[in-house]
Amino acid sequence: MENPENLNIYKASRTIKRSENTLYNALRSIYEDSVFVGEIAQLWPELPLLANLRCGLWYSLKFHSSCYFKSTDGHTNNWSFNTSRLNLHVALLAGQKGGCMIVDSTRKGKRFPDSMSKTIPIWTCVLNHAIRNYRTRFGLNGSAEKNESNDSTECRNTINEDSYSWDCSLHLPLWVSNTERALIEERLDGWTKDLEVSGADVASIALSLKKPLRPLWISQRTVIWLNEVPDCDSWDFTPIILVSTSSPSSNFQQRTTSEFSWRYIAGAGDDEESWARGLSPTLFWKHAYDLINSGPDTCNKTVADIVEKDRVYRAQRGENAPQISIKPSKSSASSGHFPDQEQLALEPLCMNIDEKIYDKNSISWLGETNLAVGTTQLAKDASGVDCVLSCDLETNSFSFKESGAHLNLSIVSSKFDRSSLLRNLPSAVNFAKNNLRKGKKLLVCCNSGEDISICVCLAILMSLFDDKGHFDEGRFFNETRINKLELRRRLVFICQFAVNARPSRGNVKQVFSYLCGGNVAITS
Numbered sequence: 001m002e003n004p005e006n007l008n009i010y011k012a013s014r015t016i017k018r019s020e021n022t023l024y025n026a027l028r029s030i031y032e033d034s035v036f037v038g039e040i041a042q043l044w045p046e047l048p049l050l051a052n053l054r055c056g057l058w059y060s061l062k063f064h065s066s067c068y069f070k071s072t073d074g075h076t077n078n079w080s081f082n083t084s085r086l087n088l089h090v091a092l093l094a095g096q097k098g099g100c101m102i103v104d105s106t107r108k109g110k111r112f113p114d115s116m117s118k119t120i121p122i123w124t125c126v127l128n129h130a131i132r133n134y135r136t137r138f139g140l141n142g143s144a145e146k147n148e149s150n151d152s153t154e155c156r157n158t159i160n161e162d163s164y165s166w167d168c169s170l171h172l173p174l175w176v177s178n179t180e181r182a183l184i185e186e187r188l189d190g191w192t193k194d195l196e197v198s199g200a201d202v203a204s205i206a207l208s209l210k211k212p213l214r215p216l217w218i219s220q221r222t223v224i225w226l227n228e229v230p231d232c233d234s235w236d237f238t239p240i241i242l243v244s245t246s247s248p249s250s251n252f253q254q255r256t257t258s259e260f261s262w263r264y265i266a267g268a269g270d271d272e273e274s275w276a277r278g279l280s281p282t283l284f285w286k287h288a289y290d291l292i293n294s295g296p297d298t299c300n301k302t303v304a305d306i307v308e309k310d311r312v313y314r315a316q317r318g319e320n321a322p323q324i325s326i327k328p329s330k331s332s333a334s335s336g337h338f339p340d341q342e343q344l345a346l347e348p349l350c351m352n353i354d355e356k357i358y359d360k361n362s363i364s365w366l367g368e369t370n371l372a373v374g375t376t377q378l379a380k381d382a383s384g385v386d387c388v389l390s391c392d393l394e395t396n397s398f399s400f401k402e403s404g405a406h407l408n409l410s411i412v413s414s415k416f417d418r419s420s421l422l423r424n425l426p427s428a429v430n431f432a433k434n435n436l437r438k439g440k441k442l443l444v445c446c447n448s449g450e451d452i453s454i455c456v457c458l459a460i461l462m463s464l465f466d467d468k469g470h471f472d473e474g475r476f477f478n479e480t481r482i483n484k485l486e487l488r489r490r491l492v493f494i495c496q497f498a499v500n501a502r503p504s505r506g507n508v509k510q511v512f513s514y515l516c517g518g519n520v521a522i523t524s
Contacts, residue, residue: 021265024299026275027284029268030058031292032255033245036220037103040243043229047241048097050090052104052115053502057281058269059103059245061288065093067102068502074118079184081126081191083198083488084508088205089499090240091127095208098232099239105246107267111219116242117173122184122191124213124240125170129192131206132166138206167212167237199489201496211238219244260295278307363443364498366457369469370441371432373457373498375449386440389431391424391452405440407431411452414506421452422510425459432460436471450500454491455507461490462515469493482515 037059041049048064051057057066067087073080094100102120106113170185196202214237218224232239246266255264269281277300284291287306294302363374363382372385376392379385387405390396398406409424428444435442444460446453461469466476467486480486491508495501 021275022296023275023277023303024296025263025265026268027291028262029265031288034059037243037245040218041101044232046097047232048093048100050100050102052102054272055105055269056103061285069115069119069123071114071119074114076180079118079122079187081122081194083194084491084503086200086492086495088200091205091213092208094213094238094240099241101241101243103243103245105244105267105269107270109266111221112217112244116217116244117176120240120242121170121172121215124215125168125188126191126195127205128166128168128212129188130195130202131209132168134202134206135166171214173217198492200492209238211236213238213240215240215242217242220247262296277303279303283310366494366497367469369465370436371457371460372443373449373453374443374445376445376447379443379445382443384441385443387435387442389428389442389444391446391456414504414510418506419510421455421507422514425514428456429460429463433464433473436464437473450502451504451507454494454498454501454503455511457494458491459511459514462487487512
């Protein structure tokens with residue numbers, strides 16, 4: 001009979017990997033990789049630095065903004081151009097600044113994550129196609145009145161000529177095979193049509209960009225001659241510089257300093273729920289010196305103290321501050337390593353509002369709909385708001401003179417309850433109708449302001465507004481057969497104003513299920 005120990009090689013390898021993946025190793029690896037990010041950012045200081053959520057946020061003290069390109073949209077045979085993650089603000093920012101840099105990393109031993117290898121190249125190519133189509137239509141069909149001036153005619157002719165030279169090629173890194181390239185190219189026309197019918201503001205991007213978008217790739221293996229760094233203005237394209245922080249040599253490398261020995265982890269910032277123990281990127285950089293110099297033996301305790309002090313501080317200010325508890329395993333009590341099944345006993349998986357680096361002092365008004373979306377913390381001090389629909393687990397108090405100006409619905413993420421949002425949407429839509437019909441301004445909020453509140457706004461817009469964005473108490477909805485295209489159009493409309501929106505697929509599905517349930521019976 002075979003030795004039982006030989007049957008557990010996979011289990012043993014997993015145990016070894018967990019023993020290397022300590023909290024100190026992760027934080028020290030992030031700190032080391034951030035030095036590389038800083039060096040690259042200094043080469044083109046005029047270009048804004050963006051973090052690709054959520055992993056990228058760990059790798060710099062300060063970002064200009066953030067974006068959300070998923071690696072799954074670039075996985076082989078699963079390529080996608082997702083209209084719920086258009087990231088149009090990135091294109092606008094690149095047009096205004098002459099380009100931008102996006103930071104991300106990967107754990108898989110590759111130089112670049114699929115978000116950089118394929119998702120972003122697909123995104124730039126589809127946008128370039130849509131911009132060229134817009135420029136061509138403008139040049140051929142724009143303002144064809146007989147009394148227009150010669151200057152207008154020359155301008156249109158110039159735009160028309162430029163549209164033919166607008167580079168719409170699919171620019172992929174060399175390691176993507178020709179077969180995969182061909183399969184992606186077959187889908188580009190369809191994705192371009194999806195973008196054009198989604199209601200996205202292609203016109204603003206076309207007017208902002210003077211040159212077509214094009215990705216460039218930089219990793220820790222990239223050789224750059226410091227005396228020959230090109231000026232962005234010298235390129236015939238608008239650069240989207242993709243900075244991968246990961247050192248691809250191996251997932252774990254033994255490194256030694258004068259004080260400590262530690263192991264480097266490639267892409268350490270990924271999947272923060274499994275290792276960060278409640279620490280956020282902002283807290284990390286606020287206490288980076290103490291954490292790095294605490295050493296492997298006391299790092300866990302230092303992090304626990306920092307997280308708890310921050311929680312108490314936010315609780316005293318009346319902010320959302322859930323107690324963070326970690327259920328230790330028997331083997332983790334003395335080793336200081338991550339246990340096999342550690343779970344954080346808290347619901348929010350997104351950053352708290354005080355951890356945000358972008359748009360942290362404002363709520364997003366959705367055009368002229370009298371609807372706004374934001375975080376619960378901002379809602380407490382928001383001006384110009386007549387009523388609030390709160391979607392937090394915790395009950396929040398708001399001071400309104402008129403009764404019925406506040407509704408609290410305890411909605412949790414689809415990861416925890418697949419029908420929580422669906423059950424609460426009738427009450428949410430009913431509350432919105434009763435207030436919007438009186439001309440009141442409604443703020444919909446949740447802890448992150450990026451997922452549940454976005455989906456509730458989506459349900460309200462679909463149920464109570466016509467296709468022009470006018471409030472009609474549900475007449476258009478009751479007379480129209482809802483389809484996914486119209487749902488995407490409304491979501492794109494929301495994302496034009498709430499650029500940080502990140503609605504989860506599970507919650508969007510619940511909104512669609514609610515809308516497909518038939519005519520929404522809303523009591524007055």
